[in-house]
Amino acid sequence: MSAWQCRNVLHRLQVAAAALSFCAIVGSAKAEEITLKSAVFVPPSTTYGIPFKRFVDHVNETGKGVLQIRIVGGPEAVPADGQAQAVKNGVLDIAAIPPAYYKSAMVEGDAQILSNMTVAEQRKSGGYAALNAIAGERMNSMYLTTYGIGVPFHFYVTKEMAITKPEDLSGLRFRGQPNYNALFKHYGIAGVNIAAPEVYTALERGTVQGYGWPLWGINDFGWEKLTKVRIDPGFYNVVNTVLMNKSKYASLTPEQKKVIDDAVVWFEQDDLRYTAEKTKETLELQAKAGIKTVDFGPEFKKLAVSLYWDDLKKLSPDAMAKLQPLLTK
Structure with a gap:
């Protein structure tokens, strides 16, 4: 084989190797x-x-x-x-x-x-x-x-009754969860643990007369049909x-x-x-559903937050002492 032929073969091998290398890179990128x-x-x-x-x-x-x-x-x-x-x-x-x-x-x-x-x-x-x-x-x-x-949490009441202040909720049974416990206890509300899909029936039968839930989402379960009052202001996040x-x-x-x-x-x-x-959409939906609002004033929200900080500090005092100033303005 002549020198020219050798160079030609070598060139073809180099091109083939480069092509294989390119394919490998592309394949690797895809992988x-x-x-x-x-x-x-x-x-x-x-x-x-x-x-x-x-x-x-x-x-x-x-x-x-x-x-x-x-x-x-x-x-x-x-x-x-x-x-x-x-x-x-x-x-x-x-x-x-x-x-x-x-x-x-x-x-x-x-x-x-x-x-x-x-x-x-x-x-x-x-x-x-x-x-x-x-x-x-x-x-x-x-x-x-x-x-x-x-998105704040709220109390919602399904019972037809006059409500003007937090004390009016005393003696009622509310569906809740642990982060409401301190506030329930403070106002004499009995907390009942009910799975969300079962709450509609409990509200309908009067097993509970209200519930704690965020502003968003009561329509996911149809609860707006049975809700009469939303308590403002909302609290927590x-x-x-x-x-x-x-x-x-x-x-x-x-x-x-x-x-x-x-x-x-x-x-x-x-x-x-x-x-x-x-x-905005949620507030409009609740108003359209006929849900009235009662405002308990800023002290209600302040108390809710304060009571839950106190609860958490009992569970993790050192960490909460460090976190509270970092999460509060």
Whole structure:
């Protein structure tokens, strides 16, 4: 074989090797797309599932070819009270759940319910970082983002009666949950533990004469049909934490992390708009349903927050002493 032929063969081999190398790079890039498994504490199509689905949809749109999130379902797929543990163990990569569902592991999460700050303000004050650090230590999880801030809790009454002051609620039975206990006790309200899907029947039969629930979502269950009065002002904050397995996040490539991080920035900015619009829509819906309002004044809200801080300080005195100033303005 002549020198020219040798050079020609060598050139062809180099071209072929380059082509194979390019194909390998392209194939590797395609293989890098990762799909994370997630769940939410309620069905994704309901009031408190929709914001999480909006976050997931944004990730999937902006992360094509890099990172995707699949919602395996709501509580029918992974029970709500087991989702935080599933994230800790890596069975789930992400879950959207209120701190009430991981209170046994991290009671400090409930402090965020009592904050009067936006998520952006909590990040700036160091409060969000403090909660994130505790989640990392206790649950191998990180606080990706939070939604529901700015949506207050309320008392709702289904009984036809004259109500002008908190003391008028004394002796009534309300469906509630643990974060209402101190306020129920203070005003002589009997708290009854009833699963949300069973509350309509309890209200209809008069088993309970009212309930505690956030501003949003009573129409998910049809409760607005039986509700006569909403007590204002609202108190606390709805908090739904988007937890992510800390080890999983650490294993992502910089490009994959950027998809998540950018989505968090977008979500927290856009959620302000979404929350304002949803709140306006909810107030209109409740007024249309004939729900009247009674205002107990600012001291009612102040007392509710104060009583629950006192409760939480008994459970975790050192941490709450540090968190309260970081979450209060």
